[in-house]
Amino acid sequence: MFQFLDGIPIYQQIAGELKRRLICGQLVPGAKLPSVREIAEEFKVNPNTVQRVYMELEKEGLTYTERGVGTFLREDSFMVDRLKQEEAVKLRARFITEAKKLGLGLDEVIRDIKQEWIGGEKND
Structure with a gap:
């Protein structure tokens, strides 16, 4: 189970964990991310927190969202x-x-x- 640290917003910690998974190859460019609900269940947080994670990742240019389909990692080789x-x-x-x-x-x-x-x- 993921252990949250004090003093760092939870959404930033979850975003950091998803980035770590991408760096380590557990997630791959072009892949669809788990649903907001699935991530919320995994980390035992409110779905609104995960929604913020996904918005931050999109703002950073790491993901894009297809309405009604899901959130995907960009296919950027670098x-x-x-x-x-x-x-x-x-x-x-x-x-x-x-x-x-x-x-x-x-x-x-x-x-x-x-x-x-x-x-x-x-x-x-």
């Missing part, structure tokens, strides 16, 4: 790469901000990341 880069930029910025708040130095962070990266491969 969309996934662009999304991956945008999400990576956000992730790096958050990480760097938090590491600096903790008073971690660059060398320490690099060393720890290398250790986790290599150690994580053994556990995969």
Whole structure:
């Protein structure tokens, strides 16, 4: 079950999860998204929240809606790469901000990341 975070609007978290699914290949360009009701049931939220998610995704140019048919991911060959880069930029910025708040130095962070990266491969 999806765990929502405090301090971040729910619709943004659901939109982020759908983007992650697109980046990871669970959703593919051109595919029809699940109905508003299906997503609302999956995330245990009000359908109006999901409607807002779909409106935001459309505003970002990731989806389009065919009235009476559904919402579809755009068939843009660069969309996934662009999304991956945008999400990576956000992730790096958050990480760097938090590491600096903790008073971690660059060398320490690099060393720890290398250790986790290599150690994580053994556990995969």
